[in-house]
Each structure stands twice: as structure tokens, then as C-alpha cells.
Amino acid sequence: MRAILLVEDDPILGRGVKVGLEVEGYTVCLAKTLCQAREVFSHQQFDLILLDLGLPDGSGIDFCQHVRELNSNIPVVILTAQTDENTVVRGFDAGASDYVKKPFGSRELHARIKAHLRSAPFSGQKIEFGGLLISIEERSVQFNGEEVSLNRRLFDILVHFVKNAGKVITRDGLINAIDPNVDIYDRTIDSHLSQLRSKLKKCGVDSVKINSIYGIGYRLES
Numbered sequence: 001m002r003a004i005l006l007v008e009d010d011p012i013l014g015r016g017v018k019v020g021l022e023v024e025g026y027t028v029c030l031a032k033t034l035c036q037a038r039e040v041f042s043h044q045q046f047d048l049i050l051l052d053l054g055l056p057d058g059s060g061i062d063f064c065q066h067v068r069e070l071n072s073n074i075p076v077v078i079l080t081a082q083t084d085e086n087t088v089v090r091g092f093d094a095g096a097s098d099y100v101k102k103p104f105g106s107r108e109l110h111a112r113i114k115a116h117l118r119s120a121p122f123s124g125q126k127i128e129f130g131g132l133l134i135s136i137e138e139r140s141v142q143f144n145g146e147e148v149s150l151n152r153r154l155f156d157i158l159v160h161f162v163k164n165a166g167k168v169i170t171r172d173g174l175i176n177a178i179d180p181n182v183d184i185y186d187r188t189i190d191s192h193l194s195q196l197r198s199k200l201k202k203c204g205v206d207s208v209k210i211n212s213i214y215g216i217g218y219r220l221e222s
Contacts, residue, residue, distance in 0.1 A: 002026050003027045003044070003047050005040065005046040005048075006031070007032075007049065007052055008079065009054075009055050011032075015030075017109070032183055034063050035057055038066065038119070046074060048074060048077065048116055049067065050062060051076055051096075052079050053076075054082070061096075064094040073163075075098070075117070077098045077099070078098070079104070080102060081102040081103075082158055098116065129157075129208065130207040131143055131144065132158060132162070134158070146203060148203045155197065157174065157193070165220045166219065166221065169219065174189060174218065193210060193218070207222075
């Protein structure tokens with residue numbers, strides 16, 4: 001079942017879109033503020049985001065930038081009545097995937113969602129990398145058929161690295177990927193990475209390396 005994060009402060013529109021999507025078989029989480037959106041996005045897996053721009057505590061563009069700073073490729077579809085050229089360009093520059101102009105019909109919205117999800121990875125997929133088999137839905141990791149036991153944070157760190165394999169990930173980007181709402185210090189990051197490396201080594205995983213890039217961050221390589 002595909003999961004959608006709907007960020008919309010209008011109670012009537014938000015409720016209507018949520019119910020309509022649930023009838024179509026989607027799981028929908030409704031957030032009415034940027035704060036709520038950041039909170040649920042940091043703790044749940046979603047396949048697509050529907051994002052209003054005019055929110056009580058800021059602009060939806062800020063949230064779109066936040067999502068992209070986490071190196072997430074999740075489709076972000078902006079729902080807005082603001083369709084002047086400057087606003088549209090700002091949205092796409094921030095990483096938006098599409099715009100849907102308010103008011104919109106349910107058939108158009110569903111068609112656009114389906115189009116984006118056809119080319120988007122499923123949050124419940126299994127990922128294979130360097131001999132590791134990672135199940136996002138089951139939150140499990142296996143290597144050569146044996147379980148690699150990881151706690152919540154180590155699992156989230158590994159998944160973030162695998163989804164961005166070959167890319168340099170900054171410390172700030174890694175902290176946000178773990179939990180942007182909790183104060184995490186450099187020594188904590190070092191401890192997490194040391195634990196993760198130790199767990200992988202203990203299980204005989206020599207095909208995956210988390211390399212430190214001096215002064216910048218880290219990169220996962222196979």
C-alpha cells in the first residue's frame with residue numbers, strides 16, 4: 001500500500017483529499033503545519049508528498065528544501081493557487097516534482113500521483129547492495145542469509161547511505177536523516193558509525209565500506 005504525506009492546513013480541503021485518496025487505496029498522513037510535516041517525515045516512510053505552500057508556520061517551499069537536503073528522491077507535488085512564474089520557478093528550484101493548481105479535480109490529482117509513483121521506488125521494497133539485502137518495510141538486514149542485527153538508528157543510517165551510495169553525505173545531512181528534532185553531536189555520529197562498521201565487520205561484510213571524506217562527511221562504496 002502506497003503511503004502519502006499530505007501537508008495542507010485547510011481543514012475542508014485536507015479532509016476531502018485524504019478521504020478521496022484513501023478510497024483509492026492509499027495510506028494518507030495529514031499534517032497541517034511545517035512542524036508537523038517535519039516530525040512525521042522524520043519517523044515514517046512515504047512514497048509521495050502533496051504539499052501546500054501557504055502554511056501557518058511558513059512556506060511549503062522550506063519543507064521541500066528540507067526533504068531534498070536529506071537527499072530524498074521522493075516525489076513532491078505542490079498544491080497551490082500561487083501559479084505565478086516566480087513562485088513556480090522557486091518551487092522547482094527547491095526540488096518540487098510537479099505543480100497542481102487549486103482548485104483541482106480529484107481525477108487530475110489521482111492521475112498525477114499515479115504518474116509519479118510509477119517511476120518512484122516503493123517504500124516497502126527490498127534493496128540489494130554489496131551483498132546486503134535490506135527490507136525497508138520489515139526493517140531488517142541480511143548478509144549471505146544471516147541476520148545483521150541493527151537498532152533503529154543504525155538501520156536508518158545504513159538505509160540513508162545505501163540510498164545515496166557513491167554520494168558524499170555531510171555530517172549535517174546525516175544528522176537530519178537520523179532525527180532532525182534531536183540534538184546530535186559529532187561524537188555521537190562518530191559513535192553510531194563506529195557501531196555500524198563494527199556490526200557489518202562482525203557479520204563478515206567486507207564488500208561495503210563507509211569511508212570518511214576529510215572535512216566534508218562520508219561516502220558509502222561497494
